[in-house]
Amino acid sequence: MTDHSTFLIHHPYSPPAGFAAPQPGVFKASTVFFPNVAAMRQFEWKDKTAYTYGLHGTPTTYTLEERLCALEGGAQCLLVPSGLAAIATVSLALLKAGDEVLIPDNAYGPNKVLAEGELARWGISHRFYDAMQPADLTAKIGQNTRLVWLEAAGSVTLEFPDLVQQVAICKAAGVLCALDNTWGAGLAFAPFDLHPGASPALSVDVSIHALTKYPSGGGDVLMGSVVTRDAALHMQLKLCHMRLGLGVAANDAEAVLRGLPSLALRYKAHDDTTRALAQWSLTRPEFAQVLHPALPGSAGHRHWQHLCHQGSGGAAGLFSVIFKPCYSQLQVDQFCDALELFKIGYSWGGPISLVMPYELARMRPTWPSHLKAGTLVRFSIGLEAVTDLQKDLAQALKQLV
Numbered sequence: 024m025t026d027h028s029t030f031l032i033h034h035p036y037s038p039p040a041g042f043a044a045p046q047p048g049v050f051k052a053s054t055v056f057f058p059n060v061a062a063m064r065q066f067e068w069k070d071k072t073a074y075t076y077g078l079h080g081t082p083t084t085y086t087l088e089e090r091l092c093a094l095e096g097g098a099q100c101l102l103v104p105s106g107l108a109a110i111a112t113v114s115l116a117l118l119k120a121g122d123e124v125l126i127p128d129n130a131y132g133p134n135k136v137l138a139e140g141e142l143a144r145w146g147i148s149h150r151f152y153d154a155m156q157p158a159d160l161t162a163k164i165g166q167n168t169r170l171v172w173l174e175a176a177g178s179v180t181l182e183f184p185d186l187v188q189q190v191a192i193c194k195a196a197g198v199l200c201a202l203d204n205t206w207g208a209g210l211a212f213a214p215f216d217l218h219p220g221a222s223p224a225l226s227v228d229v230s231i232h233a234l235t236k237y238p239s240g241g242g243d244v245l246m247g248s249v250v251t252r253d254a255a256l257h258m259q260l261k262l263c264h265m266r267l268g269l270g271v272a273a274n275d276a277e278a279v280l281r282g283l284p285s286l287a288l289r290y291k292a293h294d295d296t297t298r299a300l301a302q303w304s305l306t307r308p309e310f311a312q313v314l315h316p317a318l319p320g321s322a323g324h325r326h327w328q329h330l331c332h333q334g335s336g337g338a339a340g341l342f343s344v345i346f347k348p349c350y351s352q353l354q355v356d357q358f359c360d361a362l363e364l365f366k367i368g369y370s371w372g373g374p375i376s377l378v379m380p381y382e383l384a385r386m387r388p389t390w391p392s393h394l395k396a397g398t399l400v401r402f403s404i405g406l407e408a409v410t411d412l413q414k415d416l417a418q419a420l421k422q423l424v
């Protein structure tokens with residue numbers, strides 16, 4: 024008879040197989056057992072035919088990866104602890120000293136900061152290109168350019184680039200392109216089929232996604248994904264991911280798996296409310312400009328129409344306004360403080376509406392010609408009733424005078 028404590032640790036019971044329920048089970052592990060030494064020597068994690076170590080995959084992470092491939096139209100997926108980690112994994116896996124990476128001038132800020140920090144220190148140079156001028160991208164692709172980042176729409180100023188042409192330019196130059204697809208979320212357009220019906224498909228090489236935003240949907244999870252369609256490219260990313268020791272927690276994977284069934288419905292709800300509030304904002308005398316890709320006057324509107332109307336016509340849950348220059352930064356800050364339902368905070372995709380003033384002059388060395396002068400405020404629209412959000416904006420605007 025083994026000791027009581029040993030018996031509890033090595034308890035022989037295992038529940039019957041065949042348990043079926045709406046959500047997949049949650050498997051947690053660092054250690055994974057092998058049935059024998061021969062199996063330990065043979066088991067392969069790289070092609071997901073077996074399990075070897077928690078960091079290399081569990082039933083929970085494999086399931087989430089497969090669903091994210093289905094969402095974005097890819098064939099392989101890696102999970103990482105944040106959207107920014109997805110960006111960093113791609114840049115670290117695909118670039119080496121002497122290479123150059125091109126980043127859109129309106130890109131998610133931390134992507135630029137990574138290039139200016141670690142990438143620069145490691146001898147990888149970068150240049151920013153005008154996201155709205157394909158000719159500028161063409162001109163900046165040089166001998167050492169190995170990777171081009173793409174983003175649609177730009178995350179603060181919401182210009183919608185000619186993504187189809189940008190990808191075509193990268194393909195023609197033989198340079199890899201990686202899309203930050205957080206805004207599109209796999210719903211607004213298909214990053215691996217930008218020209219439906221084209222053969223071969225016009226695809227980005229890599230699509231990264233901050234699952235933190237719409238897939239999680241709760242404002243309570245940080246996670247990112249790196250999706251590809253090319254097996255060799257995936258393996259290059261996967262080996263770097265493995266060497267860096269990146270992985271995600273099972274409970275977080277579970278939270279994202281729970282969010283996925285309602286993703287399209289939530290995205291549509293965010294989208295509908297956002298469009299209504301952006302339209303209403305056009306009527307307000309306080310704003311010099313309203314930025315939202317579905318508004319005819321917004322930069323790149325026709326590119327958005329062309330790409331996104333191949334699918335649902337989705338436009339996510341973000342819009343920005345530029346206050347007329349007669350309103351000081353202090354007044355705009357007071358407007359943000361006066362909002363009650365809108366909370367002041369970063370990120371988006373959760374149930375609660377958010378507001379954030381941005382100092383565009385510090386983000387863009389030259390003021391973009393399509394933007395009017397003034398202080399920019401970005402709204403991330405949650406799942407509240409549109410009438411309540413509109414009332415909240417109106418009451419906060421009233422305090423400006």
Ligand SMILES: *Cc1c(COP(=O)(O)O)cnc(C)c1O
Binds near residue numbers: 105107203236370
């Ligand atoms: C939020 C965001 C990221 C980073 O996601 P985190 O999980 O917060 O690191 C990357 N790209 C875009 C466009 C984002 O909005």
